[in-house]
Amino acid sequence: MITVGLIAVPPMQLMSLAAMTVLQTANSLADDPAYRIELVSEAGGLVVTSVGFGVDTRPIGDARFDTVLVSAFAGTQAPSPSLAASVGRLAADARRVGSFCTGAFVLAEAGLLDGRRATTHWRQLSRLERAFPRVRLLRDRLYVNDGKFWTAAGMTAGIDMMLAFVEADLGEEAARAIAERMIMERRRPGGGMQVSSLLTLNPKTDRIEAVLTFAKKNLKTRLTVSQLADVAHLSPRQFSRSFHAATGQSPAKVVERLRVEAAHAMIVASRHSLDTIAAETGFADRERMRRAFLRVHGRPPQDLRRTARELAAA
Structure with missing residues (x-):
C-alpha cells in the first residue's frame, strides 16, 4: 500500500483536501485499497483552515511516507525554519514529494527546489521568484514534475497532479476511471495554461x-x-x-x-x-x-x- 502524508500548513486551503479525493476514489474503485492517507502537521492537533474551522492532525514526529505532500495555505507568511527542516527530513526518505499552490514555498524554504523546475498559482509566481531565485519557475503549467519533486499551480490544478500520480502508480485506465467518477470534463495535461x-x-x-x-x-x-x-x-x-x-x-x-x-x-x-x-x-x-x-x-x-x-x- 502506498502511504501518503499530507502536511497541513495553517491556515490550510481546503482545495488541498479536495485533491485527496482522487486517492480516495482510487481506493473505492479497487478491490484492495492502494493508498493510505494521513493528515499531519508540525505540532499535531487541530490545524485551522482558510475558512475558519480546524482539522485534526497528528504530529509529524518520526513519520515516514512513500509520498509527501505539502498543503496550500492562505496568506503570505514565510514558512517556519522548523517546518522546512521537517519537510526536508520527510523528503529525504520519500519516493515522491509534492506541493499544492503556496506549499511550493515550503519546499523552496527547505532547499528542495533549488535548481529545479517548479510552479505555483499564477498570483504567487512573482513572489516565489523574488524569495527563491534559484527555483526555475515555469509560468504556463498546471503542474511540474522534476525528478521526484512535483508542484501544482493551485486550486483545481492539484486534482490534475493527483491524477498524474495515480496514472504513474496504477496506470492510465485507473486515472481515466477516476476522472469519470469525479465527473470531470477531461483530464488536463500538466502543460495546460493556468488561465483559460x-x-x-x-x-x-x-x-x-x-x-x-x-x-x-x-x-x-x-x-x-x-x-x-x-x-x-x-x-x-x-x-x-x-x-x-x-x-x-x-x-x-x-x-x-x-x-x-x-x-x-x-x-x-x-x-x-x-x-x-x-x-x-x-x-x-x-x-x-x-x-x-x-x-x-x-x-x-x-x-x-x-x-x-x-x-x-x-
Whole structure:
C-alpha cells in the first residue's frame, strides 16, 4: 500500500483536501485499497483552515511516507525554519514529494527546489521568484514534475497532479476511471495554461457564450465573422458590435487566442510536429502560428516545445 502524508500548513486551503479525493476514489474503485492517507502537521492537533474551522492532525514526529505532500495555505507568511527542516527530513526518505499552490514555498524554504523546475498559482509566481531565485519557475503549467519533486499551480490544478500520480502508480485506465467518477470534463495535461481564454473573456450574453463554445469546438475550420454571426443569429455588423461590447475584443482576436491556447496544450502534451499542430488548430501555417504566439505569449512555440522536451527528459 502506498502511504501518503499530507502536511497541513495553517491556515490550510481546503482545495488541498479536495485533491485527496482522487486517492480516495482510487481506493473505492479497487478491490484492495492502494493508498493510505494521513493528515499531519508540525505540532499535531487541530490545524485551522482558510475558512475558519480546524482539522485534526497528528504530529509529524518520526513519520515516514512513500509520498509527501505539502498543503496550500492562505496568506503570505514565510514558512517556519522548523517546518522546512521537517519537510526536508520527510523528503529525504520519500519516493515522491509534492506541493499544492503556496506549499511550493515550503519546499523552496527547505532547499528542495533549488535548481529545479517548479510552479505555483499564477498570483504567487512573482513572489516565489523574488524569495527563491534559484527555483526555475515555469509560468504556463498546471503542474511540474522534476525528478521526484512535483508542484501544482493551485486550486483545481492539484486534482490534475493527483491524477498524474495515480496514472504513474496504477496506470492510465485507473486515472481515466477516476476522472469519470469525479465527473470531470477531461483530464488536463500538466502543460495546460493556468488561465483559460474563455474564463478571462467572461461574456455577458448567452449568444456570445454560444459563439465562443462553437469557436472552441471548431478551431480547425476557417471561422469567418459571417459564420459566427449565424451562430449568434445576428447580422455580421450587429454581431461584431455585440461581440466587442461583450468581450472587449474583436472576433478575430479572440479566435486567435483560443487557437493559441489549443496549440499550447498540444505542444506540451503530444509529439506532433508544429506544422501538424498549426493545421489542427486552424492556423494557415506554422509561421502564422509563430506570430500569434509572439503576440499572445511573447515567445515562439519552439521555446515551449523545447521546455516540454527538457521536462520529459528530466
